[in-house]
Amino acid sequence: MTSGLCNVCLRNSLPFVDPEHPYSLEELKVVSEDSIEVDDKLSHVRVVFTPTVEHCSMATIIGLCIRVKLMRSLPSRFKVDILVAPGTHETEASINKQLNDKERVAAALENPNLLEIVEECLSPSFQTWT
Amino acid sequence: MELLDSNVDLKELQKLQGHADRVWGLAWNPAPHNCGGASAMLASCSGDKTLRIWQMGPTHRLDCSTILEDTHTRTVRSCAWSPCGKFLATASFDSTTAIWKYVGGDFECVATLEGHENEVKSVTWSSSGTFLATCSRDKTVWIWEVQPGDEYDCVAVLQGHSQDVKMVQWHPLVDVLVSVSYDNSIKVWAEDGDSDDWHCVQTLNEGSSGHASTVWSVAFNSSGDRMVTSSDDLTLKIWDTSSAISQTDTEGFASWRHLCTLSGYHGRTIFSAHWSSEGIIASGAGDDALCLFVEEKGNSIEEPSYRLLLKKEKAHDMDINSVRWNPKDQRILASASDDGTIKIWEVREIS
Numbered sequence: 001m002t003s004g005l006c007n008v009c010l011r012n013s014l015p016f017v018d019p020e021h022p023y024s025l026e027e028l029k030v031v032s033e034d035s036i037e038v039d040d041k042l043s044h045v046r047v048v049f050t051p052t053v054e055h056c057s058m059a060t061i062i063g064l065c066i067r068v069k070l071m072r073s074l075p076s077r078f079k080v081d082i083l084v085a086p087g088t089h090e091t092e093a094s095i096n097k098q099l100n101d102k103e104r105v106a107a108a109l110e111n112p113n114l115l116e117i118v119e120e121c122l123s124p125s126f127q128t129w130t
Numbered sequence: 131m132e133l134l135d136s137n138v139d140l141k142e143l144q145k146l147q148g149h150a151d152r153v154w155g156l157a158w159n160p161a162p163h164n165c166g167g168a169s170a171m172l173a174s175c176s177g178d179k180t181l182r183i184w185q186m187g188p189t190h191r192l193d194c195s196t197i198l199e200d201t202h203t204r205t206v207r208s209c210a211w212s213p214c215g216k217f218l219a220t221a222s223f224d225s226t227t228a229i230w231k232y233v234g235g236d237f238e239c240v241a242t243l244e245g246h247e248n249e250v251k252s253v254t255w256s257s258s259g260t261f262l263a264t265c266s267r268d269k270t271v272w273i274w275e276v277q278p279g280d281e282y283d284c285v286a287v288l289q290g291h292s293q294d295v296k297m298v299q300w301h302p303l304v305d306v307l308v309s310v311s312y313d314n315s316i317k318v319w320a321e322d323g324d325s326d327d328w329h330c331v332q333t334l335n336e337g338s339s340g341h342a343s344t345v346w347s348v349a350f351n352s353s354g355d356r357m358v359t360s361s362d363d364l365t366l367k368i369w370d371t372s373s374a375i376s377q378t379d380t381e382g383f384a385s386w387r388h389l390c391t392l393s394g395y396h397g398r399t400i401f402s403a404h405w406s407s408e409g410i411i412a413s414g415a416g417d418d419a420l421c422l423f424v425e426e427k428g429n430s431i432e433e434p435s436y437r438l439l440l441k442k443e444k445a446h447d448m449d450i451n452s453v454r455w456n457p458k459d460q461r462i463l464a465s466a467s468d469d470g471t472i473k474i475w476e477v478r479e480i481s
Binding site for chain 1: 152177204205207223248249251267294296312343344362398416417447448449468469
């Protein structure tokens with residue numbers, strides 16, 4: 001399940017990636033199997049992700065994509081916490097707060113521009129299979 | 131019946147289904163008889179962009195009598211009835227607040243309040259009926275004065291919070307407004323005696339025994355001498371607000387103070403807390419649980435304390451966003467959830 005979860009691909013505007021060659025978050029080492037905790041009994045999932053660089057402006061978008069992917073893949077009983085790996089981003093606390101405020105997330109996903117970016121990132125045509 | 135002396139349980143009376151998305155907010159009509167003689171009316175608002183009105187029929191069950199749709203273009207986040215019960219305000223992520231009037235069995239949109247730069251999170255009507263207040267992710271709180279002919283004039287745009295304002299609530303007896311925020315603070319706003327200027331008279335933050343994370347809700351008890359706030363820091367805090375009623379205009383604002391913190395009862399963000407006219411505090415949280423608390427009586431020397439009366443685990447299948455006591459029947463509680471349903475509960479003593 002976790003490798004399926006990891007196959008979230010970012011193509012748009014991630015400055016370090018050639019748009020012609022999309023990489024998955026797992027390949028970019030943004031998430032790994034170790035950074036995901038699942039407690040089925042408590043219905044709890046925690047994902048810790050590492051943005052590619054310390055001031056990566058895409059960190060919130062990455063976090064949002066992870067949240068949407070999980071929302072659509074997991075049973076509704078699951079509570080999901082998404083956190084930036086400690087020490088890997090300069091505005092870590094601010095990003096964590098935004099990503100875990102469900103009202104902020106809900107409002108963001110009603111923004112058509114933002115939703116379009118998230119949908120593109122999660123769309124199967126951008127997943128790489130080697 | 132003295133609740134402290136008995137054991138109670140929470141009986142699920144009814145489950146209201148119909149919303150197509152999470153239910154964010156609830157409001158019981160304080161004067162339902164003014165809307166065609168109904169005995170109970172509950173408004174609910176949702177991520178499905180609609181507001182539903184549920185009315186008590188002859189069978190003592192609530193049925194959906196009205197769906198207000200095609201007005202808001204995004205989530206309807208909060209709803210509030212006017213004290214006379216004939217008007218309903220709905221606050222939306224589309225940045226507007228709509229005012230609906232009960233006219234001959236139906237609700238008509240008679241005004242749209244615009245001005246916030248982005249999502250409106252909460253709307254509240256003052257008990258004097260003179261004012262409305264709204265708040266938004268744009269960090270501001272707006273105060274509107276109700277004019278004749280269904281006109282609403284903005285009389286103040288209050289800046290001060292450094293982040294989104296999650297909820298606003300008028301004091302039940304005097305025109306004092308409280309706002310709570312993503313910036314972790316609680317602010318109290320009042321009108322200057324002479325100048326009619328609204329300003330912040332107190333800020334309750336972590337330094338004043340306030341919350342350590344986003345504050346999601348605020349509610350007063352019916353006598354207005356106590357206030358409860360709930361937060362992402364997993365606590366509920368009780369505040370002494372008695373100075374609001376005892377002081378006069380000339381004295382200036384006398385501070386409110388922290389009385390008690392209730393922690394360890396919820397494992398996730400506490401989205402809502404509400405005080406019944408009998409003094410029971412209900413809380414609903416992201417752990418899907420509902421809790422009831424009462425004041426521990428008998429400590430005349432020490433600070434008032436509160437104890438857990440009951441915890442209902444898995445009250446809903448998902449997060450609980452709002453809990454509201456029925457003002458006309460103090461043992462009836464409504465809860466709204468991310469699972470798209472509303473549940474009606476009755477507090478009963480068990481032998």
